[in-house]
Amino acid sequence: MNKIYENDSYIKECDTVITDVQTTDDGTYISLRDSIFFPKEGGQYADTGCVTLGAYEFEILDGQIENHSSDSVVDITNNNANHSSSLPDGIWYRIDFSGSYKKQNAKLPALSDILVTNSEIRCFLDYDKRYDRMQNHTGEHILTGTVHNDYGYNNVGFHLSDDGLVTLDLDGPLTYEQIMEEEAKANSVVYSNLSIKASYPSKEELKDIEYRSKIEIEGQVRLITIGDDDNPVDICACCAPHVARTGEVGIIKVISIVNWKGGVRIGILCGRRALxxxxxRQDIIMGLTGLMTTNEDNLLSRVRGQMEEIKELKAKLSGALESDIVSRIEKGDSDIERTHLVFTDADFPAAPMKNIYNVLKSRYPGYVGIFAGSDTEGYRYLAGSKDIDSKSLIPILNKIGAKGGGSSDMIQGRVNASKSDIERLFTGIKHA
Ligand SMILES: [Zn+2]
Known part of the structure; x- marks a missing residue:
C-alpha cells in the first residue's frame, strides 16, 4: 500500500482503489492501494474519515495493522478489544455506511455487494482531528527531545487520546521546576519554527545515527528529524504524521505531573487543544472573579479570606448553638427533663456535642445522650452515663440498629431510627 500519510501529512483527499475486502465478526474491512488514513500505531489512534463510491457514502471507523509473522508491532493504545486476528497481514480499515447515508436510505444493500475488490473510491480525511493529533504528537517529540538532550531520559509510554491530556512517561525523575524549564525550552523550539522531516535511512546508515526509540524494528525505520540535519534538536523513530514546521504546534503546555515508576508521567496539551x-480555565476564573467581586490577581487572597471568615462564623455559630442548648438544659426544658436526651440538626458540629453531653451527664443520673440528625437521614450520637458503665448502653442501642463503640465514659456512633423510637428506648430503660 502506498502510505500517503507517511509522505505528506497534509493531503486530505485522494482517489484510489480497494485492493481487498474482508468480512469478520467485527464488521467489514477494506485494504487500499493508496491511503491518507493513518492506522492505529505507536500510541496513536487511527484516522477517521469518509469514503465515496458512486452515490454511496461510507465512514472509516478504524484502521489497524496486521502482522502475524512478527510480535514487533507494539500497540500501547491498549485498544485491542476489537482487534481481529482473522484478517490477513496488511493494513485494514473498518468501514460502514456513513450515519447520514443510513438516515436517508431505509433499505440498505449488503456492504459486501458494493465494496468489492478493484472498486474505485474517493477518500476524505477527518482533517481537523488529524491536525489536532499532528500538533500534539509533534509537541510530544519536541518536549521529550529537550528532556532527552538535558537528562538522557526516554519516553517509555506515550498515549495520544482525542479528549484529555497527551501523556508521556519519562524513565527518570524530574522536579516541577526542572519540568517547567524544559517546557520553556520546548516552546523556544516552537518559536524557532524549525523544519520537521521524515527520512528512511538504510540499516547501514542507521548505525551511525543517534536517535530516540532506537529499538530493533523489522523492515524500514522512519526517522523524524526536528531542525537542521547537521544540528538537529531531536531525531526519533516514529511512524505517525507530523506538522511540517515546529511553529505549527502553537504552544506546548504541561498540565499535569505525577511520579510514575521511578520516573514521571507528564500530561501535556498542544496547539488548538491547549487553546x-x-x-x-478562563471561563472558570471569570465566573469566580464575578462571584468574589474581585480581579484575577486578588482572587486567591479573596478566597482564602472568605474561607477564614467562614471558619470564624462557624465557630461563633457553634458557640451560640451550644449555649442555647445548655441554657435549655439549665432551665429544665420539659422534653430534656423527661428523656435526658437532646436532639439537634444533622450539621451540628462535633465539639459542642461533646460539651453538651458532659453537661447532660453531670446533671442527670442514668443514661443521657445527644443526637444530631433527622428521622429521614438518621442520627450521629454521643451517649453514656456518669454512674453506669457507658459501654453497657451499646447492646441496648443495638436493638434499634445503632452502630458504634466507645469507652466507659462515652460511646458514639450512628443510628437509623426515629426520634420517638430513640426516646422510647431511653425512657423505657429508666422505668425498667
Ligand atoms: Zn512519535
Missing part, C-alpha cells in the same frame, strides 16, 4: 483548555 480550548485555556479558554475553559
Amino acid at each position: 480550548e483548555y485555556i479558554n475553559h
Whole structure:
C-alpha cells in the first residue's frame, strides 16, 4: 500500500482503489492501494474519515495493522478489544455506511455487494482531528527531545487520546521546576519554527545515527528529524504524521505531573487543544472573579479570606448553638427533663456535642445522650452515663440498629431510627 500519510501529512483527499475486502465478526474491512488514513500505531489512534463510491457514502471507523509473522508491532493504545486476528497481514480499515447515508436510505444493500475488490473510491480525511493529533504528537517529540538532550531520559509510554491530556512517561525523575524549564525550552523550539522531516535511512546508515526509540524494528525505520540535519534538536523513530514546521504546534503546555515508576508521567496539551483548555480555565476564573467581586490577581487572597471568615462564623455559630442548648438544659426544658436526651440538626458540629453531653451527664443520673440528625437521614450520637458503665448502653442501642463503640465514659456512633423510637428506648430503660 502506498502510505500517503507517511509522505505528506497534509493531503486530505485522494482517489484510489480497494485492493481487498474482508468480512469478520467485527464488521467489514477494506485494504487500499493508496491511503491518507493513518492506522492505529505507536500510541496513536487511527484516522477517521469518509469514503465515496458512486452515490454511496461510507465512514472509516478504524484502521489497524496486521502482522502475524512478527510480535514487533507494539500497540500501547491498549485498544485491542476489537482487534481481529482473522484478517490477513496488511493494513485494514473498518468501514460502514456513513450515519447520514443510513438516515436517508431505509433499505440498505449488503456492504459486501458494493465494496468489492478493484472498486474505485474517493477518500476524505477527518482533517481537523488529524491536525489536532499532528500538533500534539509533534509537541510530544519536541518536549521529550529537550528532556532527552538535558537528562538522557526516554519516553517509555506515550498515549495520544482525542479528549484529555497527551501523556508521556519519562524513565527518570524530574522536579516541577526542572519540568517547567524544559517546557520553556520546548516552546523556544516552537518559536524557532524549525523544519520537521521524515527520512528512511538504510540499516547501514542507521548505525551511525543517534536517535530516540532506537529499538530493533523489522523492515524500514522512519526517522523524524526536528531542525537542521547537521544540528538537529531531536531525531526519533516514529511512524505517525507530523506538522511540517515546529511553529505549527502553537504552544506546548504541561498540565499535569505525577511520579510514575521511578520516573514521571507528564500530561501535556498542544496547539488548538491547549487553546480550548485555556479558554475553559478562563471561563472558570471569570465566573469566580464575578462571584468574589474581585480581579484575577486578588482572587486567591479573596478566597482564602472568605474561607477564614467562614471558619470564624462557624465557630461563633457553634458557640451560640451550644449555649442555647445548655441554657435549655439549665432551665429544665420539659422534653430534656423527661428523656435526658437532646436532639439537634444533622450539621451540628462535633465539639459542642461533646460539651453538651458532659453537661447532660453531670446533671442527670442514668443514661443521657445527644443526637444530631433527622428521622429521614438518621442520627450521629454521643451517649453514656456518669454512674453506669457507658459501654453497657451499646447492646441496648443495638436493638434499634445503632452502630458504634466507645469507652466507659462515652460511646458514639450512628443510628437509623426515629426520634420517638430513640426516646422510647431511653425512657423505657429508666422505668425498667
Ligand atoms: Zn512519535
